[in-house]
Amino acid sequence: MNPRLYPLAATIAIFALAWAICVMQFPTMLSTRVVGNLLTDNAYLGIVAVGMTIVILSGGIDLSVGSVIAFSGVFIAVMLRDTNLHPLVVFVLLLAVTTAFGAAMGGLIHALAMPPFIVTLAGMFLMRGLAYMLTIDSVPINHPFYDLLDGAYWLMPGKGRLTLIGAAMLVAVAVGMVVAHRTRFGASVFALGGGEATARLMGVRVGRTTVAIYAFSGLMAGLSGIVFSIYTKSGYPLATVGTELTAIAAVVIGGTLLTGGAGFVFGTLIGVLTMGLIQTYIVFDGTLSSWWTKIIIGLLLLAFILLQKSLLRLSAIGGGRATRSRNEAAA
């Protein structure tokens, strides 16, 4: 196997192992119901994590996505409540807004040479604040079209449901894989992640690419907001607080380096499912107090990362010296 793929392989192996352990303890976790739930419940996270993966691959970070999802839900709900627009029209409007918002952040990051962390942090405050300004209440969405979207699922054998939004996530991941690994834009993203100065000398149009990267993340966050609004059939300004951190964790578990330049969109899917698996396992167990829940989630996260690291180290020793040990220590 090409050593490039080791991190991905390690991620998948650990996920499979974890699932096996879960199933040994709770056999129902093998049911299609749980599988369907895993996809449906993490659909919004998966979609937003795809955008986050692209951002992180370029060496950036986007903290605004959680707020953008909340804003999207509120925007849709308020528009549907106060106007007669069809949801599809609202979706288009919304995606235009979130994409433009992402592009604006990318523009700021590039034009001011400000760190993405800070610009998107301000964006996070801003979007959450805008959601509040639209409404502070949670607004239900009652539209026949939404019932249609919500009711669309394929009943798998064993009563599990592959819902529309679950499928949407899988499509988003597929699209993300193509964008990241099979387009010139994707190559530019990896190049930026490898080093901006070098990328510039190699002919990457840094400004344009940066804007496009954050616009893409904004688009995915908007899509995720739509999915979330279908998932909850409402808009709520306090929704998805801290989702950006969950998404980042999922991306990292998926084998993407936070420093940029190396990683896989498919790995992110595994990362998201891993987070979902942890969550499901804890619910199935059902004996943990509030505080132990937090501690265990953190510890499981750590365990995953450590396992991944040691697997990679093992493969590095076995599979020839891909990197000098010094570089490894510095990474």
Added chain:
Amino acid sequence: MTVLRRIAPQLVTLAALVALVTLFFPDFLRIEVVDGRFVGPVMDIAKRGAQVGLLTVGMTLVVATRGIDLSVGTVMAISGAVAAWAITHDVSLAGTLALALTAGAAAGLWNGCLVALVGIQPIVATLILMTSGRGIAQLITEGRILTFSNEGLAFLGSGDLLGIPVPALIWFAAALAIALLMRRTALGLLVEAVGVNRSASALAGVNAAVLLVAVYVASGLCAGLAGIVSAADIRGADANNAGLWLELDAILAVVIGGNSLLGGRFSIAASLIGALIIQTIDTGILLAGFPSEYNLVIKAALVLVILVLQSPNLAHQWRTVGRAARRRREGVPLSAKAQGQ
């Protein structure tokens, strides 16, 4: 002198902000003496700024090494919980403080080891403690607000010394101590070197790993101190809410202080002014009396404006624009376009 030049942009920003707040709240700068204490919005800011300020001191060092510490808010909760637990279990005040600070340092040590020895990226390493740390704090408080009535401990949160709020003094003293430690010894240089280029520094014989761990421990200690202050402030440890999202404010303060998140050169003084700027925004919003749903938008807008104005790129562009304008003015006779401007 060089320090003054370094912090000049932050001072200007702060002054502009103060002017803005005064516009909405005319009494902003008034300070009175009541019962031998100075009171007024400015004193409130100095006192309220203590928590973010303390976090900022540690965060500045972490950021200088190209790291980031998302766990500081949680560490505040842990050390506050430890302090409240200890003082309600008849531990002496000194012992209580020692225990709480030890908890903070231990948390920092954990982070530092994950980052420097295991090699996990700082955001992720500290994210782990950020999520699970609150669980640890709640384990100590069993999910309730652990209240205490020890006046000595409460003094650290709401007492006065020479008319000045104790938290403000703690904050200032801690910042001064660490700034002196950094600049009067070689630590500052070594931290900056590791932040810019860890591998080159290690090859030059700098003990990069130990230095990294130490920096996270320092951040943990600062957070521990902030946790004590926050618990002392409300005479109780609120594991769930103490320091919630304060790490973001602290990082903002560091950046507004002109420090690069890519590591290297740092200025604790500038970071502190950054923290003051953040606190002034927060307090200013409260004083101005807007509806609370506007709080976030106002804060975001102010932060964005500050970031844009302070951006080095913009300063550079202004200079270029200025030069071009001067050239145009000197060289070419006033064209129609120039008159239009």
Added chain:
Amino acid sequence: MLLTIRSLTKTFPGTTALDAVDFDLAAGEIHALLGENGAGKSTLIKCLTGAYSRDGGEISLEGRPISPRSTSKAQELGIGTVYQEVNLLANLTVAQNLTFGREPTRFGMVDARAQKRQAEAMLEGYGLDIDVSRNLAAYSVAVRQIIAIARAVALSGKVLILDEPTASLDAREVETLFDVVRGLRDRGLGIVFVSHFLDQVFALTDRVTVLRNGRRVASERTADLNRVRLIEHMLGHALEDEVIAHGKTHDAAAAQRPELLRFENFGRRGHVEPFDLAVGRGEVLGLAGLLGSGRTESAELLFGVVEAHSGAARDENGTFDLSSPRAAVAAGFGYAPEERKEDGIVADLSVRENIALALQAHRGWLRRLSGAEQARLANNYIARLDIRTFGPEQPVGELSGGNQQKVVLARWLAMNPRFLILDEPTRGIDVGAHAEILRLIQKVTAEGMSILIISSELDELIAVSDRVIVVRDRRHVAELTGREITSDTIVRAIAAPQAGRQNSGEEAA
């Protein structure tokens, strides 16, 4: 004229890097751009390709004025460039690096198979047999350098610019490169060639333009020049004595020196086979070998960058610890690494701080060198090594490549170590400084410092070494002393029986 540059000007805060420079490049010409470190060569190139925006001046290509805003624009115009020290993106595959920006696509998607084919085709003729689907990171500096050249060549429809392309190549690779470049010239391209190796300049180029302090001081046909005149142009004065010209006389007597250190059975699995090595006081040890033969790795082992799996280091007081760079520094070692950008300089810190860094780290954080002491140290070495900077407070990242190298050297000289390891210390350094550094080596060894020097330039190695160790396949295969040190014997020792290229990263051994 293919390319004309008229009164190009570029200023950085504090320096005027280019001051109204003119430059002409004819089609079918190889044009050397020469000058001291910091003369402005790289800056000229970056202004030309749009990496920097220029402050003034005109550039025209085939008579049409051009003004590339970005490097991709320049690439579209048919200007291919190998920048100094930019060895592509290590996180991408070789194929991605080679085809970057011009990936073959199918239905708007990158066609990986065609990309691989294309990359392999681009590498043909460079004698490089590597797996293009692996990350560039897997390959050594030299391999990366060749890949960068291949990429630039493929991009250059009209102009090819090579900024010190041979800095990490050995003689054989340089020959390969020259063949390629001559071929391109014959096809009518204009080629700009920057190098500090004057022999290469005379061997390859048709014309020479010399910059000094950001001004053009000469532009002549190479055939009309000789070495002495050229150096005068570059330095503004004659070079008193070129060390290489009259280096050491290798007589047997010189080998008798008191022993300083001894490494016994020193080695690391997968890196370097165990070897024995004794170092005499004031001795200069040369380490010769092909690229990827394990010279750098030997040096890293000796400095504790990677820990040895076997063996011990010993001096007159018994064995000592060499498990980390810190331990090595404590044992009186110094190490100027090969990749100065990643492992050498601390770019954002000032020249002063960079020079003081190792000394400060050694003293510990409590015993701070005062600002005045640091400044004294820095000023001393700025003068002694002729470091071109506008002051000790300038960030090292802003210095030209050669001057950065001098700063790293200064850092270790300031420590006054007993054993100094220099990995390619003169790479990218101009003739003047080159001579200066070699003189310095002689001076400090005369004072008792021992030096291990790695260099791909055999002449240099022969000139300074008292003893030469030859490395092949990560094994120390020969040790030459006294009269044995000639380029003939070294080359013979280097050439393995199965003489083939040791492609780093590809080795199965």
Added chain:
Amino acid sequence: QTVGFSQIGSESGWRAAETTLTKQQAEERGITLKFSDAQQKQENQIAAIRSFIAQGVDAILLAPVVATGWDSVLKEAKDAEIPVVLLDRQVDSDKSLYLTAVGSDLVHEGEVAGQWLVDHVAGKECRVVELQGTTGSSPAIDRKTGFEKAIAGHDNVKIVRSQTGDFTRAQGKEVMESFLQAEGRGQNICALYAHNDDMAVGAIQAIKEAGLKPGDDILVVSIDGVPDIFKAIAAGEANATVELTPNMAGPAFDALKAYMDDGTVPPKFIQTDSKLYTKADDPEGEYERRKNLGY
């Protein structure tokens, strides 16, 4: 019998008490409780309910973090024939989707508090400052609405400043400090209305530190009835609190038992008392009764 309980989180002492009491009640009745803490996230709650369904629990208790967005998951539970009982907060889904809701009327709580203040000041001019809960949360919105409803028509009582204190002590104190600064060092404030007791306790400290007497110079009324506010009432530093009992699980389990035993369908809303406590209601005793409930 296995019951799944999806709790919002552990963001306040009150909620911790609710969790403790639910676990206690389940244990007393020999019910296996599957507990899930959603950490204030609706998405986690939905996922948890789906997992409960997948596991095949017998009933589900849900303390919803927000009113909207439960339709599809409740429908899934209904399809799986698992009864759902809502605790302490309402949802705006169709009533057929859940068995019953146990809780108090949040608007009513605000009204009780407002009514007390209106009665207490008896026509005197009263400028009120309000500490809101977390912006956007349903208790904050409803308790504000209820209070405003109660004081509507009484022109002597009016809210002069209103800011969020995020339901926390620290924020309550900080915001109160700014209220005091803004309103003439507190001279212009007659009463404080806090959306929960924790903020009130924080604000009381701020009032004391400003040299005023809470409960006297500034009236304090709040909601929840946590132990510490009874302590404050006993000390004369707070005036009134409206109790929200954390024992929602008791009635819920009772209703479930009746439903499962013989199909008794409970009313759709089992309202708990919103009792007002003042100094006259033996605050010391109330404190003693509550202090070990896990608040």
